[in-house]
Amino acid sequence: MxxxxxxxxxxxxxxxxxxxxxxxxxxxxxxTLITAALAWAIAFIMGSAIGVLRTLPGRxxxxxxxxxxxxxxxxxxxxxxxxxxxVFPEVLPAAWGIWLKQLPGAAFLTSVIGIGFFMSxxxxxxxxxxxxxxPQGQRAAATALGLTPVQTYxxxxxxxAYRIVLPPLTSELLNxxxxxxxxxxxxxAELTARARAVQEFSFQVxxxxxxxxxxxxxINLIATLAARWLEARVRVPGYGRA
Amino acid sequence: xSNFDFEIIHRSLGYLFFEGMRFTLTLTLLSALGGVILxxxxxxxxxxxxxxxxxxxxxxxxxxxxxxxxxxxxxxxFLVPYLGQWLTGASRPIHxxxxxxxxxxxxxxxxxxxxxxxxAGIGSIPRGQSAAAMALGLNYRQSMRYVIxxxxxxxxxxxxxxxxxxxxxxxxxxxxLSITDFLGAASKIAQRDGRLVEMYSxxxxxxxxxxxxxxxGVRYLRARIAxxx
Numbered sequence: 265m266x267x268x269x270x271x272x273x274x275x276x277x278x279x280x281x282x283x284x285x286x287x288x289x290x291x292x293x294x295x296t297l298i299t300a301a302l303a304w305a306i307a308f309i310m311g312s313a314i315g316v317l318r319t320l321p322g323r324x325x326x327x328x329x330x331x332x333x334x335x336x337x338x339x340x341x342x343x344x345x346x347x348x349x350x351v352f353p354e355v356l357p358a359a360w361g362i363w364l365k366q367l368p369g370a371a372f373l374t375s376v377i378g379i380g381f382f383m384s385x386x387x388x389x390x391x392x393x394x395x396x397x398x399p400q401g402q403r404a405a406a407t408a409l410g411l412t413p414v415q416t417y418x419x420x421x422x423x424x425a426y427r428i429v430l431p432p433l434t435s436e437l438l439n440x441x442x443x444x445x446x447x448x449x450x451x452x453a454e455l456t457a458r459a460r461a462v463q464e465f466s467f468q469v470x471x472x473x474x475x476x477x478x479x480x481x482x483i484n485l486i487a488t489l490a491a492r493w494l495e496a497r498v499r500v501p502g503y504g505r506a
Numbered sequence: 507x508s509n510f511d512f513e514i515i516h517r518s519l520g521y522l523f524f525e526g527m528r529f530t531l532t533l534t535l536l537s538a539l540g541g542v543i544l545x546x547x548x549x550x551x552x553x554x555x556x557x558x559x560x561x562x563x564x565x566x567x568x569x570x571x572x573x574x575x576x577x578x579x580x581x582x583x584f585l586v587p588y589l590g591q592w593l594t595g596a597s598r599p600i601h602x603x604x605x606x607x608x609x610x611x612x613x614x615x616x617x618x619x620x621x622x623x624x625x626a627g628i629g630s631i632p633r634g635q636s637a638a639a640m641a642l643g644l645n646y647r648q649s650m651r652y653v654i655x656x657x658x659x660x661x662x663x664x665x666x667x668x669x670x671x672x673x674x675x676x677x678x679x680x681x682x683l684s685i686t687d688f689l690g691a692a693s694k695i696a697q698r699d700g701r702l703v704e705m706y707s708x709x710x711x712x713x714x715x716x717x718x719x720x721x722x723g724v725r726y727l728r729a730r731i732a733x734x735x
Contacts, residue, residue, distance in 0.1 A: 334721075337721075338675075338721065339675070340678040340689070340713055342679060342681060342689065343678060343689060343706065343709055346702075346706045346709075347706060347707070347710055350702040350703065351702065351707055354703045441574075442573070442574035443574070444574075445576040446574075446679065449681060456576050456580070459580075463584075469584045473581050473584070480577070481573075
């Protein structure tokens, strides 16, 4: 192949004047991790709430939960980010919209909220399927013991439901990390965007993308091992397949 | 918000659908087809290939799945010209169009996901069936072709279609290569005429209607074709 490899590129100073090309990749990695962590916090909290709503008796709560899930599942993440970034400030009262657009971390804030809400629909589906996987008798037994609905979820249903869906939740967490790369379209300086910038400055395409690829693989490996450790740690001895 | 311009949407419908949506749907269907074929081969390699072949298939899936699609799109956008040069023996990296580059990317990327679906599907067929096929004198190819895979496709059809809906949404990411897919078309008009609110809202609505309708269809299909066991 007529491509000139130069792995030494990472130790050369970047034209941005803030460090080497390797520093650019590391800054990108840091941005990816911070964005993903905050987005995951939103996704986990909102997703759990929506997932619980979906399993409540009656019709209104499940309907609301399903509407939320369908809304955020049926639009591409990229389109959702554009809605938050370009459309949302315009539909607000003018003064708020201008304030929002001039916020220094607008791309970061948009990414956290956009990816967080997008992922919340997926977390909600997992959480509700975890609750539904529990034997009906558990809810009945909790009621018979005199637990309120809140107590039933807090002490009986959710602790087991989370254990059941720990593996799919782990992959949703990893999806959150991967999805932060979509935010490069609104200017977030995350890992893929920084790898792209290294490529544009240095013309070393494949070295730059290899660095980003390795970083994603390492994140994946660490998260998978951590999840495996957590699964073993929170396992309830003798309980089903969990 | 008071000056929402429906006229701009109306005027660009032809461009949006005949240029943009046609690209999006063509890319989705061809990628799904290619992805299912390559994914099925990968799944078979992993389950029944020799040690080298099955390690390769497992390595492929485990390499691709942790990567974000955006990064893979960039990888192939730059890699495919060099691969083409290597394959054709040309003297310099060959020129590859946006569609071909995107199609190769999506087939390669989605195959990793489709192969996991097919692997689960093949695993769900009772062992006795392949044993019975062997006992009837069918070789591996024939037992897959006539006994196992027809059932796997039937059982897994809803999952394959759901993954195709995800793929349909994911094709919007070719935006990063400035390709005129549906979102790219909407974005070009939005930026040309300064009508971001109208065009992006409309694009969101169209994606929603397509995906929602398709997923309701899959739900109906799931109930219709369930294999009674």
